[in-house]
Amino acid sequence: MNLELYLKPVDFSGFELPKWAQKKYALSTLLEKNRDKIPVDKAKIVLIGVEEDRNAISYGSAVSPNKIREHLYALNRIAPRFKILDLGNLIVGQNPSDTYFALKDVCEYFLETGITVVILGGSQDLTFGISKAFEDRFFNLVTVDPKLDFQKGAKTIDSENYLNFVFKKHPNLFSHVILGYQNYFADALELNHATDLNSDTRRLGQVRYNMSEIEPYMRGADIFSFDLNSVRQIEAPGQYFASPNGFYAEEACQIAHYAGMADLLKIAGFFNLIPALDNDELSSKLMAQIVWHFIEGYYFRVVEDPENKPQEFSEFIIEMDDIDLPLTFYQSRKTGRWWMKVYNQNNDTDHVFPCSQEDYDLASRYEIPDRWWRNIRKLNQLAK
Structure with missing residues (x-):
């Protein structure tokens, strides 16, 4: 160009x-x-x-x-x-x-x-x-x-x-x-x-x-x-x-x-x-x-990806009664930042999205975070 x-x-x-x-x-x-x-x-x-x-x-x-x-x-x-x-x-x-x-x-x-x-x-x-x-x-x-x-x-x-x-x-x-x-x-x-x-x-x-x-x-x-x-x-x-x-x-x-x-x-x-x-x-x-x-x-940007380098992250899995699958969270051992996994049942794929510790804390109290709902709703819309 x-x-x-x-x-x-x-x-x-x-x-x-x-x-x-x-x-x-x-x-x-x-x-x-x-x-x-x-x-x-x-x-x-x-x-x-x-x-x-x-x-x-x-x-x-x-x-x-x-x-x-x-x-x-x-x-x-x-x-x-x-x-x-x-x-x-x-x-x-x-x-x-x-x-x-x-x-x-x-x-x-x-x-x-x-x-x-x-x-x-x-x-x-x-x-x-x-x-x-x-x-x-x-x-x-x-x-x-x-x-x-x-x-x-x-x-x-x-x-x-x-x-x-x-x-x-x-x-x-x-x-x-x-x-x-x-x-x-x-x-x-x-x-x-x-x-x-x-x-x-x-x-x-x-x-x-x-x-x-x-x-x-x-x-x-x-x-x-x-x-x-x-x-x-x-x-x-x-x-x-x-x-x-x-x-x-x-x-x-x-x-x-x-x-x-x-x-x-x-x-x-x-x-x-x-x-x-x-x-x-x-x-x-x-x-x-x-x-x-x-x-x-x-x-000062630090690029991190839980999917490509899982060894650099701690994984937390929380079983939820309201849905048929657990919520999975990842925390970077380097920066302390958080991600969540969203499972798209329509095409059997996993997607990892940025989230906050507040999302993890909500899930720990068995409350599904709004961020999870928004992402799963969008994935379902795109799959139609």
Whole structure:
């Protein structure tokens, strides 16, 4: 694939570091050095900006990729030999659909090469373009958003209804999780519809109460889509939603760090920053730090698989009276993380999914975890 047909390279000379930054250790210095030394196919992770917001309900995020870079470049590098590249900005199409297809082509290429992609948006409907790269394979999606981004009967896509089109066009979407929604922005019928589509929803308070519980969702994800509107306005004024409630800045960074650590996560997108609304560039600085935490999480990623290396895991089997088979759990001896086995009776196959210690604790009290039910229901649907 000729990436030059899709991407405009970064001009590093156009980004001046602030006086407090240490140029020797700045991320921009590492990225500029890597551009000349590391071939694209040798990179571990790549950054791509997408200057597209024509389907947004509020314009202005198209200029955010370079604004994020301005503050991201000043932050310290993760490690001196980290194989990370900034490939510049995607060349947008004559219309948003053309941009979606170009984004699909680029993401598809990196899926095949096994390189993780970080998308600097742009509006969140770009998540639809990313999802098109998974048309021939099952995938899992995690979105961080104050609302559900479903709109019943929507005929044209925008940044507030893109999930309609993801679900409509992708029957191969295995699971979807919405983190941080706020109940006063979500109607009960919308929540029921999300359940019907096998989406799992976690309210802002649920996530905040036990942040570590979101880690299994991230570990099973292929796509991570972060909406800046999920952060409360006082900490991120550069947004159109402008809610007094939402994630705190450090919580947003922690979520991104979990996403970066996720074993299977292939593409992460960061969307809906509007620099024109950004007082003192606070939101741009925060988005840069959120992206930085994702990159750091990726650097410390530990890939584990109970099926391929069972000797590295402890196995726990719990007999359940309510079902005709035991629940099997695995715990990593290295990281302490948990997985559960789900047996699909329709085709006599086993599937292992990420889970939490809370799931194991529930099973130990002879209560079947919701995560087990959701996975077995989806497997049964796919087998029909």
